Amino acid sequence: xxxxxxxxxxxxxxxxxxxxxxxxxxxxxxxxxxxxxxxxxxxxxxxxxxxxxxxxxxxxxxxxxxxxxxxxxxxxxxxxxxxxxxxxxxxxxxxxxxxxxxxxxxxxxxxxxxxxxxxxxxxxxxxxxxxxxxxxxxxxxxxxxxxxxxxxxxxxxxxxxxxxxxxxxxxxxxxxxxxxxxxxxxxxxxxxxxxxxxxxxxxxxxxxxxxxxxxxxxxxxxxxxxxxxxxxxxxxxxxxxxxxxxxxxxxxxxxxxxxxxxxxxxxxxxxxxxxxxxxxxxxxxxxxxxxxxxxxxxxxxxxxxxxxxxxxxxxxxxxxxxxxxxxxxxxxxxxxxxxxxxxxxxxxxxxxxxxxxxxxxxxxxxxxxxxxxxxxxxxxxxxxxxxxxxxxxxxxxxxxxxxxxxxxxxxxxxxxxxxxxxxxxxxxxxxxxxxxxxxxxxxxxxxxxxxxxxxxxxxxxxxxxxxxxxxxxxxxxxxxxxxxxxxxxxxxxxxxxxxxxxxxxxxxxxxxxxxxxxxxxxxxxxxxxxxxxxxxxxxxxxxxxxxxxxxxxxxxxxxxxxxxxxxxxxxxxxxxxxxxxxxxxxxxxxxxxxxxxxxxxxxxxxxxxxxxxxxxxxxxxxxxxxxxxxxxxxxxxxxxxxxxxxxxxxxxxxxxxxxxxxxxxxxxxxxxxxxxxxxxxxxxxxxxxxxxxxxxxxxxxxxxxxxxxxxxxxxxxxxxxxxxxxxxxxxxxxxxxxxxxxxxxxxxxxxxxxxxxxxxxxxxxxxxxxxxxx
Amino acid sequence: xxxxxxxxxxxxxxxxxxxxxxxxxxxxxxxxxxxxxxxxxxxxxxxxxxxxxxxxxxxxxxxxxxxxxxxxxxxxxxxxxxxxxxxxxxxxxxxxxxxxxxxxxxxxxxxxxxxxxxxxxxxxxxxxxxxxxxxxxxxxxxxxxxxxxxx
Ligand code: FES
Ligand code: FES
Numbered sequence: 001x002x003x004x005x006x007x008x009x010x011x012x013x014x015x016x017x018x019x020x021x022x023x024x025x026x027x028x029x030x031x032x033x034x035x036x037x038x039x040x041x042x043x044x045x046x047x048x049x050x051x052x053x054x055x056x057x058x059x060x061x062x063x064x065x066x067x068x069x070x071x072x073x074x075x076x077x078x079x080x081x082x083x084x085x086x087x088x089x090x091x092x093x094x095x096x097x098x099x100x101x102x103x104x105x106x107x108x109x110x111x112x113x114x115x116x117x118x119x120x121x122x123x124x125x126x127x128x129x130x131x132x133x134x135x136x137x138x139x140x141x142x143x144x145x146x147x148x149x150x151x152x153x154x155x156x157x158x159x160x161x162x163x164x165x166x167x168x169x170x171x172x173x174x175x176x177x178x179x180x181x182x183x184x185x186x187x188x189x190x191x192x193x194x195x196x197x198x199x200x201x202x203x204x205x206x207x208x209x210x211x212x213x214x215x216x217x218x219x220x221x222x223x224x225x226x227x228x229x230x231x232x233x234x235x236x237x238x239x240x241x242x243x244x245x246x247x248x249x250x251x252x253x254x255x256x257x258x259x260x261x262x263x264x265x266x267x268x269x270x271x272x273x274x275x276x277x278x279x280x281x282x283x284x285x286x287x288x289x290x291x292x293x294x295x296x297x298x299x300x301x302x303x304x305x306x307x308x309x310x311x312x313x314x315x316x317x318x319x320x321x322x323x324x325x326x327x328x329x330x331x332x333x334x335x336x337x338x339x340x341x342x343x344x345x346x347x348x349x350x351x352x353x354x355x356x357x358x359x360x361x362x363x364x365x366x367x368x369x370x371x372x373x374x375x376x377x378x379x380x381x382x383x384x385x386x387x388x389x390x391x392x393x394x395x396x397x398x399x400x401x402x403x404x405x406x407x408x409x410x411x412x413x414x415x416x417x418x419x420x421x422x423x424x425x426x427x428x429x430x431x432x433x434x435x436x437x438x439x440x441x442x443x444x445x446x447x448x449x450x451x452x453x454x455x456x457x458x459x460x461x462x463x464x465x466x467x468x469x470x471x472x473x474x475x476x477x478x479x480x481x482x483x484x485x486x487x488x489x490x491x492x493x494x495x496x497x498x499x500x501x502x503x504x505x506x507x508x509x510x511x512x513x514x515x516x517x518x519x520x521x522x523x524x525x526x527x528x529x530x531x532x533x534x535x536x537x538x539x540x541x542x543x544x545x546x547x548x549x550x551x552x553x554x555x556x557x558x559x560x561x562x563x564x565x566x567x568x569x570x571x572x573x574x575x576x577x578x579x580x581x582x583x584x585x586x587x588x589x590x591x592x593x594x595x596x597x598x599x600x601x602x603x604x605x606x607x608x609x610x611x612x613x614x615x616x617x618x619x620x621x622x623x624x625x626x627x628x629x630x631x632x633x634x635x636x637x638x639x640x641x642x643x644x645x646x647x648x649x650x651x652x653x654x655x656x657x658x659x660x661x662x663x664x665x666x667x668x669x670x671x672x673x674x675x676x677x678x679x680x681x682x683x684x685x686x687x688x689x690x691x692x693x694x695x696x697x698x699x700x701x702x703x704x705x706x707x708x709x710x711x712x713x714x715x716x717x718x719x720x721x722x723x724x725x726x727x728x729x730x731x732x733x734x735x736x737x738x739x740x741x742x743x744x745x746x747x748x749x750x751x752x753x754x755x756x757x758x759x760x761x762x763x764x765x766x767x768x769x770x771x772x773x774x
Numbered sequence: 775x776x777x778x779x780x781x782x783x784x785x786x787x788x789x790x791x792x793x794x795x796x797x798x799x800x801x802x803x804x805x806x807x808x809x810x811x812x813x814x815x816x817x818x819x820x821x822x823x824x825x826x827x828x829x830x831x832x833x834x835x836x837x838x839x840x841x842x843x844x845x846x847x848x849x850x851x852x853x854x855x856x857x858x859x860x861x862x863x864x865x866x867x868x869x870x871x872x873x874x875x876x877x878x879x880x881x882x883x884x885x886x887x888x889x890x891x892x893x894x895x896x897x898x899x900x901x902x903x904x905x906x907x908x909x910x911x912x913x914x915x916x917x918x919x920x921x922x923x924x925x
Contacts, residue, residue, distance in 0.1 A: 007862055014870030015858040015877055017809020017849030024808035192813050192821055192871040192905050242811070242871025243905050275814040481869030481906045660865040667908035668868060695818035695903065704896035706909040 001494040002723050005660035008486045009505045010240070010479060020239045022196045022212040026270045030198065031060055033260050033271040034104035036094040036111050037281050038086035041350040041688035042133070043115035045084055045093065053096060053110040058103030061263035062111070063095040063256075069226050071255065073218075075150060075157060076143040077136055078316035078353070080255040086115070087135050087315035088352050089689040090280030097260045097269055120688040123183075124289050124310035124347035127155035135315060135348040147610045148321055155348040157317035160328035162342035162400045162616035170304025170339025174295025178376045182368040184755035186287040186312055186351050187680040189358075190700055193242020194278035199257035201266030205230075207258060210237040214248045214478055215519040216509045222251050223258055238509040244480040245672065246356030249521050250283045250319050279693040283355030284682070286323055287312035290368040294376050300387045302376075305337045309344040309365060314353035321346045323354065326452035327361030329401050329611060329620040333369040334413050334448035335388070336397040342616070350688045356521065359730040362449045363673055363737050370445040370738030371753055374745065384742070385426055388446050389417050393626070399450075402617045408719040409623040411652025411726065413446060415714045416628035419650040420444060423710055424630035431746050437638050440645070443743025444630045447734035450621030451524050451727070455608035459528035460515025461536040463492065463599040469564050469579030470502040475533065476517030477525040479507050482729050483661040484525040490657055491530050491722050495537040497562030515602070525729075526657065527622070528603050530722035535601025547581045547594040623718045625726045627651040629735030631674070631707075635747035640759035640766070642744060644674060644707040647736065652714040654726035666711040666732035673736025675701035681756050779842050783807065784851030792838050798824070798831075801838035802848060809849035809874040813903070820902030823875035824848045828886065830879045832901075849874035856922060857881045860915035868906035876902050880916050888923040895920075 013019040050062045065083030070076040082093045094111055098104035121127045121135065132155060136142070140152035150157050171177070197211040207229055209219060216236040224231035241248060253271045260269040273282055288311050295304035309327055313320035328344035357363075377387045392413040393399075395406050403409075421427065424442055431441040462474040473492055477484045489503040506514070517529055541561045548566035549556035552574060560569045567575035576585075584594035611618035632646040647670050656662050679699060683691045692698045711732065717724025737755060745752045750766045780789045783805070792801050799822045802810050810833050813821030817835040824833045825847040852858060857880050860866070867873040876899070883890060883898045890898070895916060904912065 005865070008865070010870070011862040011867075012858075014867050014873050015861045016852070017807075017874040017877075019870050020808070021811070021871060023812070024803075190905055192819065192869070192903065193811070194813075240870060243869040245905075275816065275819075483865075483868065664865045664868060664907060664911060667910055668906050671908040672905070694816060695814050696816065700903055700905060701909075702903060703899040703909045703912065705900075706913075709908050709910050 001490050001500060003656050003659060006486060006490055006500055006658055008483050008661065009489060010507055021193055021242050022198070022210055022239060023272055025210055025239060026198060031097050031099060031264060031267055031269045032101040032104050033256065033269055034096045034101065034108040035092050035277060035281060036096065036108045037277065038082065038089060038091045038093050040086055040115050040117050041089040042118040042120045043086050044118060045082065045086060046114040046116050048094060049112040050094070053107040056103065056107035056110055058099035059096060059107045060099065061097040061260065063259055063263055070142065071226050072316060072318050074145045074148040074321040075317045078318060080259065088350055090277065090352055091315065092256065092281060095256055095260055097264055120350045121155065122684065122688050123349060124312050124345070127347045127349050128310070135350065149613060156345055157313055157348055158321040158324060158346040160325045160344045160611060160616060161614060162328050162331055162340055163614065164400055164402060165339035167304055167306065167339050167341050171295050173297065173303040175298045176379055177293065177295045178372060178379055179291065179293040180372050180375055180751065180753055181291045182371065182753045183289040184287055185681045185684065186314065186354060187285040187676060187682055188279045188698060189245045189247030189285055191243030191245060191247055194273040194275055195248060195253050195282050196270065196272040197253040197257040198268055198270045199254070199261040200268035201261050205233055207234045209234070209254055209257060211254045212241050212248060213238055213254065214241070214244045214480055214521055215251060216478065216511050217476060217516045218519055219251050219254045220511050226255065227258070236511045238478050240507065241478055241480040245358040246360065246521065247283060249519055250355045252282055275695065276693045279698065280352045280690045283318065284314065284352045285357035286320055286354035286364065287351065288364045290365070292368050292372040294372050296376055296380065298380065300380055300382045300390045302335060302337050302391050304339045305332055307331055307342045311344065311346050312349050312351055312354065313346040314349060314351040316353040317346055318353055319356050320354040322452065323356055323361040325611065327365040328616060329452050330362060330448060330450060331365060331400050333366055334393045334446050334626045335391040336393045340400050342400065352690065358669060358672060359449065359734045360452070362447060362734045366445065366447045366734050367737040367741060367755065370735065371741055374742045375751060385417055385421055385444055389414055392417065393448065400616065401611055401620060403619050411624065411626040412714055412716045413626040413628065416626055416650040416652055417446065419712055419714060420628040420630050420648055423648045423650065423712060424632060437636050439635045439637060439747045440632065441635065441743050441747035442630060442632045443739045443741065443746060444628070445735035445738035445742060446628045447731065448624045448626045449731060449734060450624045452620040453521065453524065454518065455610060456604060457518035458602055458604040459517040459532045460602040461529060461532035461600070462515055463536045463540055465578065465582035465597050467579060467583060469577060469582060470504060472504045472506060473533065474506045474514055475529045476509060476514050477529045478509055478520040480520055482525065482665060483658065484529065487526055487657045487661060488529055488533050492533050492537055495534055498564065524727055526725060527721050527727055528605065531603035532601045534722055535603065536599040539601055540597050540599025543597045543599070544578060544581060547585060548576050550593060551576055551581070551585055623726060625652060625728060625731050627731045627735060629739045631736065631739040631743045633743045633747055635744060640763040642747070644678065644740065646708045646710065647674060648710045649732045649735065650712045650714060651728050651731050652716050652726065653728050654718045654721060655715060655724040656713060657723065657725050662728060663711050665729050667709040669730055669732030670709055670736055671701060671706060673733035674740060677737035677740045677755055677757055679756050679758065779839065781838070781841060781846060782844065783846045784848060794837070794839050796838045797834050798836045798838045798841055799833040802833060807848050807850050811871055811874060820879060821872050821875040823878045823902065825878060825882055828882060830882045849878055852877065852881060855881060856919045857884055857915065860918045864911050864915040864918065866907060866911040866915040872902060872904040876904060876912060884916060884919045884923065888920060890920060
């Protein structure tokens with residue numbers, strides 16, 4: 001069962017169009033909301049006039065930001081609807097609720113708002129410059145988490161510091177030093193399903209929300225905290241989610257749906273993003289400016305690393321703080337460096353606010369680190385894979401946050417590198433001129449990641465039996481596309497030695513009946529929920545054995561559960577079918593014992609600690625998955641265009657649970673990484689307005705533009721994980737931007753340190769390089 | 775302006791009241807045929823693809839009123855077809871949101887152009903966006919059906 005490409009449980013639902021997503025559940029009679037958004041990136045709101053809109057047909061309510069509490073997970077800096085000031089282009093300033101979406105849209109146009117534009121902040125560097133306008137004058141007064149460190153009087157929402165070893169020593173030991181700067185603007189997740197939520201408030205005060213989210217349990221918690229609702233009276237439903245990639249981890253539209261429902265006496269209201277709004281109004285993929293300085297000995301041993309990451313958190317910090325912290329926690333990449341100094345800042349700008357993006361700060365920092373390593377290799381005239389092998393992180397080393405690694409909590413990077421070397425045929429050639437125009441080149445990178453999530457994140461599972469002995473499996477992991485629910489069924493089937501078809505998986509989430517899974521993020525679904533499922537199975541086994549022991553008149557220690565029976569280990573002919581005891585057992589005379597078997601289990605991550613404010617020391621996650629990547633490109637020297645020929649990722653997965661699902665995750669992540677790196681960015685005008693919030697001008701990779709993908713695995717088990725398996729949902733992505741940039745830098749023979757790698761960028765860099773301008 | 779019309783959908787006659795400005799996508803979804811998805815409402819993503827007289831059409835770009843008297847096939851009208859089986863077996867979906875649109879497009883391709891070469895496959899399928907898969911799985915699913923057809 002483990003490792004097999006079991007067909008996904010929801011496969012037929014999805015290929016027949018029957019799978020229901022949030023918007024598909026909106027019933028007739030539901031009211032519709034239209035968001036009115038700011039045309040300015042930074043402005044005072046002088047006046048909002050809503051009378052005309054109120055008078056329009058079908059209008060039931062108009063919401064503004066007056067009197068609403070501030071929200072935000074780490075730092076409460078965001079009004080759910082802007083009040084007095086807007087801080088990004090696309091920010092919600094009013095919500096119109098009407099009988100139909102069309103009426104709401106028409107009324108929305110009748111709202112008149114007078115703005116007084118303010119000076120805008122267009123990048124982290126600008127935000128930190130002397131005299132920059134402050135986005136949050138009241139930063140000092142905001143409610144914040146214990147481990148969030150805003151710097152009032154500046155645009156810094158949070159700073160993570162990593163201090164390991166001695167920089168003085170590190171520089172003294174080095175023979176060469178390289179330093180380089182990197183940057184890219186915010187971009188988008190572009191999930192095919194735009195974000196949406198509905199809310200209603202029942203007569204008894206129960207708040208019922210349906211949302212396209214990765215964090216149904218967090219919605220429940222936050223609506224309780226922000227608005228004083230009793231948490232037990234908030235029920236969140238999540239059906240299938242049409243892509244998320246981190247963009248559906250923040251809680252935003254759900255709050256608006258709740259407020260809207262409240263404004264119309266509890267009636268059900270639907271809030272749905274158009275594509276254009278989804279791109280700018282809802283949280284985006286973070287931008288970054290970084291400077292990396294590495295020192296190394298002549299033979300390529302890195303002795304010192306100094307890095308500054310200035311993340312463009314946008315107008316509100318929300319989940320961006322966590323992203324910048326995670327980037328810092330793994331700041332060296334998968335290399336053992338004794339002397340490390342890193343400052344990772346979450347900086348406010350007048351850009352749409354940022355949220356996690358698949359890989360959680362890692363593809364961003366890896367781009368900077370891996371480019372610098374290539375530059376170091378060039379300076380030392382060393383082979384680019386050899387320098388990575390030379391510095392590869394190993395058991396016995398410590399991470400930047402000073403966690404000691406062992407054979408279980410880190411994978412085998414040298415093995416990943418060796419496999420990539422073979423798969424990309426590295427030793428054959430690295431750059432060849434095909435003719436006077438075309439050049440082929442290869443680039444490599446390495447990556448790693450742990451999950452920087454709450455230290456008390458937990459996951460639960462419940463299994464119940466049906467009268468035929470089949471099982472219902474209920475977990476809080478959201479089916480966002482990763483196939484985790486099917487993998488969990490495989491884990492259970494293996495444990496109970498059952499037919500996978502006899503395991504029925506509850507796909508949707510209902511926070512009232514589904515046990516909590518903290519959030520479906522960080523590639524931790526299989527590990528945490530998998531452990532919970534195993535523990536629920538143990539619980540059920542114990543109950544089954546107890547009742548079977550009584551009926552068979554044996555000791556429960558002599559019993560085994562499997563193949564639909566409870567049987568004597570040494571004599572399987574003595575058995576009782578599970579279906580005869582799953583609902584209690586009835587003796588021939590009518591007496592009965594037992595009752596429905598309900599197995600429950602949970603798992604909480606162990607021994608995690610917050611990062612120390614001054615040194616960063618702490619344990620952010622349970623294990624580090626390591627990977628190595630390569631990309632081959634064909635570059636046209638004449639017009640600077642290129643084709644991605646081949647992309648390779650080798651990941652230490654520990655153990656494959658479902659082969660095709662795992663390959664799909666890795667290749668899908670690679671595709672997203674290449675799409676981001678090669679073409680995705682928001683273009684801002686000088687007023688920091690987003691110019692390309694639609695798929696015609698923001699163009700993700702399409703069919704036919706995809707290269708050949710090669711995903712392969714190395715198997716170093718994580719001992720405490722279900723069957724040794726490591727999280728891989730994000731890892732295929734992390735090294736792609738770096739590997740592509742390395743390949744193109746080699747091809748064009750110019751360092752490419754910005755994203756996305758548009759032909760225009762290559763051309764500009766190349767021209768600048770030769771003319772010493774630009 | 776509203777009017778009552780009869781649409782031929784998946785071999786059935788459905789009578790419904792529509793505004794003349796309603797797109798086919800909106801009307802289908804009101805009829806609880808929610809397989810066709812809104813992704814952009816701008817013709818860019820293909821999540822809303824259905825067949826009108828066997829031609830794949832982005833239903834967000836066509837007015838419902840234009841389809842009166844024409845044969846509309848939505849994902850709900852496909853049952854156990856080769857392309858659906860191939861999508862299942864090749865893991866050619868993840869979140870599944872783009873899947874109905876991709877399946878409709880690929881269904882039309884594989885039934886109408888069994889000899890499709892690489893160029894034709896690309897031209898047909900580049901009109902849809904999938905954000906989850908690498909497209910390699912979708913390509914394999916489509917090819918596996920084309921190979922079966924050739925046999
Ligand atoms: S919704 Fe029709 S093409 Fe995107
Ligand atoms: S499967 Fe998610 S967009 Fe295609």
